[in-house]
Amino acid sequence: MYLRHGLGFFVAWVLVMSLALDCNALPQDNDQWVVVFHEDDAKHRVAVGTAGAVRKILMGQTRYWDNGEEIDLVMPSRESGFLKGLSERVGAGSDTLFQRHWLRLTFGGRVLPPKFYSSMEEVIRYVEEHPNALGVVKVEYLRPNDKLLIRPLTESS
Amino acid sequence: MNQSLRIMMAWSLVIACGMSRAAETMSFDDWSLRVFSHFEAAAGDKELFSNDLSLGESALFLTGRLSSRWSFLSEVSFQPKKYRDDTVKVERARFKYQISSNHWFSFGKMHTPVNEWNDSYHHGRLFFPTIERPQSFSEFVPIHEVGLRFSGEGLGARNAFYDVVVGSGQSAHDDIFPNGARSLTVSGGLWIKDNLKWRVSVYRDKLIDYMASESHGVLVDMSSAAQSNDLEYTAYGSSLYYSGSKVDAKAEAYIFKPEGAKSSYSLFQRLGLPLTANLTPYVFFDFLRVDASEHHFAEGYSRKAGLGLEWLTGATSSLKLELINQDIDRKNKREDGAVVKLQFAVGI
Numbered sequence: 001m002y003l004r005h006g007l008g009f010f011v012a013w014v015l016v017m018s019l020a021l022d023c024n025a026l027p028q029d030n031d032q033w034v035v036v037f038h039e040d041d042a043k044h045r046v047a048v049g050t051a052g053a054v055r056k057i058l059m060g061q062t063r064y065w066d067n068g069e070e071i072d073l074v075m076p077s078r079e080s081g082f083l084k085g086l087s088e089r090v091g092a093g094s095d096t097l098f099q100r101h102w103l104r105l106t107f108g109g110r111v112l113p114p115k116f117y118s119s120m121e122e123v124i125r126y127v128e129e130h131p132n133a134l135g136v137v138k139v140e141y142l143r144p145n146d147k148l149l150i151r152p153l154t155e156s157s
Numbered sequence: 158m159n160q161s162l163r164i165m166m167a168w169s170l171v172i173a174c175g176m177s178r179a180a181e182t183m184s185f186d187d188w189s190l191r192v193f194s195h196f197e198a199a200a201g202d203k204e205l206f207s208n209d210l211s212l213g214e215s216a217l218f219l220t221g222r223l224s225s226r227w228s229f230l231s232e233v234s235f236q237p238k239k240y241r242d243d244t245v246k247v248e249r250a251r252f253k254y255q256i257s258s259n260h261w262f263s264f265g266k267m268h269t270p271v272n273e274w275n276d277s278y279h280h281g282r283l284f285f286p287t288i289e290r291p292q293s294f295s296e297f298v299p300i301h302e303v304g305l306r307f308s309g310e311g312l313g314a315r316n317a318f319y320d321v322v323v324g325s326g327q328s329a330h331d332d333i334f335p336n337g338a339r340s341l342t343v344s345g346g347l348w349i350k351d352n353l354k355w356r357v358s359v360y361r362d363k364l365i366d367y368m369a370s371e372s373h374g375v376l377v378d379m380s381s382a383a384q385s386n387d388l389e390y391t392a393y394g395s396s397l398y399y400s401g402s403k404v405d406a407k408a409e410a411y412i413f414k415p416e417g418a419k420s421s422y423s424l425f426q427r428l429g430l431p432l433t434a435n436l437t438p439y440v441f442f443d444f445l446r447v448d449a450s451e452h453h454f455a456e457g458y459s460r461k462a463g464l465g466l467e468w469l470t471g472a473t474s475s476l477k478l479e480l481i482n483q484d485i486d487r488k489n490k491r492e493d494g495a496v497v498k499l500q501f502a503v504g505i
Contacts, residue, residue, distance in 0.1 A: 052351075061316055061348070064258030070225070078472075093402060094434030099472035103504065104284045106189060107218060108277045109230050109249070109267075110310070113189050 032139040033089050033153035036124065038131045054153055057134060058090050060105045065132065072133040074126050077116035086136060089153055124148075188221030195282040195502040202494025205483055211240060213500075216248065216280050226255045234280055247331070248280050248301070260309040266331060269302040270320040270344040271358045272409050273396035282502040286407050286427045287465060288477050289498075292445040293423035296454050297392060297413040299327050299360060302340065318356075319345040328365040339363055344394075352401055358394040363387055367453055388453060390415035405429040405437070418450040435469040447487070457487035473504040 035054055056062040063071055076082040078095055087098035106113045117123050120141035127135040128147055136153065194215035199206040213236070220230040232249040251265030270276040274291065275298060278284045294300060304324030310316065325332060326339025339362060346356030367388040393412040399405060409425040423446070429439035443461040447454045463481040470476055477500045485492045 056316075056351075061351075062311060064311070066258075068258040070255075091402070093431075096469055096472045097434055100284075100469065103191075103473065104277065104281075106220060107191075107193075107279060107281050107284065109220070109251075109253075109279075112187070112220060112222060112228065 033086060033136060034139050034142070034150045035134055035136050035153060036127050036142065036148045036150055037134045038127065039147045039149060051152060054151060055090055058136065058153075059092070060102065060111050063111055069132050072130050073114035074123050074133055074135040075114055075116055076120060076123055076136070077118050079118045080120070082120070082138065083116075085138075188219070191218045191504050192216070193218060193281050193283055193502070193504045195500055197288070197501075198499045199496055201496035202483075202492070204492045205481075205494050205496045206498070208240075212237060213282060213502075214280055218281075223252075228253045228255075232280060251306075259311050260307070262305065262307045264305045266301060266303045267306060267322070269299050269322060269324070269342055269360065270306075270308075270356075271298060271342060271360050271392065272394040272411065273354065273356050273398050273407075274409055275300060276320075276344075276356075281504070282500060283473065283475055283504050285502075286429070286439070287441050287463070288479050288500045291409055291411075291423065291425035292443050292459055292461065293409070293411045293425070296445065296447075297411055297421070297423060298394075299340070299362060299392070302327075302342070303329060303331060303333050304338075304340070313347075315347040315349065317345065317347040319343075324362075326362050326365075328363075328367075336365065346396075352399060354396075354398045356394075356396040360392040360394070361390070363389045364453070388415055403431065405431065413454075415452060418452055419448040421445075421447040421451055421454065429467070437467045437469075439465045439467065441465065455488040455490070457485075459487065460484045475502050476500070477502075 035057075053062065057071055057073065058075075065071055075086065078084075078099065083095040083098065087093065087095045090098070092098035092101060102111075102113055105111045115126065117126065120137045123135040123137050124141065127133040139150075142148075142150065192215060195213040197208075197211050197213055199209060214234040215236070216232050216234045218232050220228065222228050229252055230249060231247070231251075234246050234248050236244060238244055247266060249265070249267055251263045251267050253261055253263040255261045268275050268279050274286075275294070278286075282288075291298075302322055302324035304322050306320060306322040308318070308320045310318035312318065320342065321344075322340075322342040323338045324340040324342065325334045326336065329335050329339065340360065341362075342358060342360045344356060344358035346354065348354050364387060366386045391414050393414070395410045397406075397408045399407075406429070407425075407427045410422070411424075412420050412422045414420045423444060425441070425443045427439055427441040429437045431437045441461075441463050444458065445460075446458045447456045449456045461481055461483045463479050465477060465479040468476045477498075479498045479500075481496045481498065483492070483494060483496065
């Protein structure tokens with residue numbers, strides 16, 4: 001009995017993983033998304049050093065800067081009209097799935113929810129005013145500002 | 158004054174203190190309050206479900222920062238007397254202290270991190286991959302624990318994580334260490350890929366006067382006399398969760414090994430094939446087997462297989478429809494039949 005169920009379990013997983021191997025490509029849209037964060041970047045460089053690292057922050061897998069302080073994550077809300085594009089860019093599938101992902105993480109108790117603002121300007125303003133914040137915005141909304149550093153959201157941005 | 162009431166009063170005090178602290182130093186952006194609820198309908202073989210229509214648990218969920226390192230989380234569920242004896246239950250109430258960026262400890266009433274399902278979905282039907290929890294949750298899985306928990310995550314290139322819980326044990330219910338530290342959970346895992354998570358766990362506990370245990374009362378096999386009124390057992394769990402854009406898959410395996418008896422076990426698997434972002438058909442298989450030498454649970458097996466469809470009607474609501482075939486062959490129950498279930502879950 002143990003052997004039969006163990007074998008069934010194993011076969012099912014081999015099947016699942018075979019199906020899943022090529023399912024992770026991100027959609028290639030032309031949105032120029034970037035993350036912005038405070039100028040004091042000595043503590044930030046590793047956390048946002050690569051697009052993969054940035055994605056982990058946006059999906060809640062990385063929640064602390066390298067100096068141990070909490071990343072204060074800020075994004076445009078669904079009402080802003082930009083969450084759908086952002087969700088597709090980070091590979092979350094849709095804005096519904098992205099919101100649901102964060103709701104589930106919050107409910108799980110390991111994270112506190114990110115902040116959502118209804119405009120890009122509010123996201124940028126929040127980051128300017130909070131040293132540990134990391135915001136996600138479209139590049140065309142950025143104005144010259146020597147307080148903020150910018151990193152691409154994905155390799156193709 | 159009963160235990161639930163005492164916990165409710167303590168919980169209220171915590172909320173009051175936390176909210177006043179938040180009002181002094183923090184914004185309400187640091188707090189999140191939500192209500193989750195669900196409704197269910199069922200039809201088919203009457204022996205396999207309790208109610209044609211039912212209002213499920215409604216849970217009040219609160220989480221927030223108390224300071225830069227302290228946070229609080231609570232989940233209180235409500236259900237009418239018609240469905241359960243305790244209309245109000247504190248499901249979770251715990252304080253968390255962030256030791257460093259990757260490590261923290263927490264204490265209070267929590268869900269035991271013995272598997273991914275219990276540590277992620279808690280009482281939120283909105284997030285459940287199927288309408289019901291795996292069958293093992295009704296028998297082997299120690300869902301709640303009052304205790305002290307040390308945790309870490311984001312360790313190494315694979316984002317390894319761990320949890321160690323020193324608990325009051327299942328016999329203590331909501332009391333805080335009435336018999337000292339009785340249970341120990343050691344759980345850990347890693348992200349094999351960014352969307353593939355693996356967890357293993359070991360849980361050890363001693364049930365006191367287990368023949369009178371409320372939590373497993375329905376399935377206690379009174380005919381098998383035990384050597385002692387206490388029962389020491391070890392449980393082993395493993396979870397494998399994959400989430401892709403075209404396939405998502407979840408598997409839970411659990412082994413229950415009491416002293417003086419052979420192992421019993423359960424396996425749960427769900428495979429979803431998202432058609433669109435909001436529509437996912439899925440299949441699931443759930444098998445539980447209790448060995449004939451088992452003292453505490455009725456021997457035999459229960460097998461469930463089902464087809465389901467999940468429709469995300471929004472970020473905070475979902476509709477699930479399932480056709481389930483169940484075959485039960487236990488010492489205290491034999492049944493074979495089919496059920497259609499519908500569940501609407503919502504979070505506000």
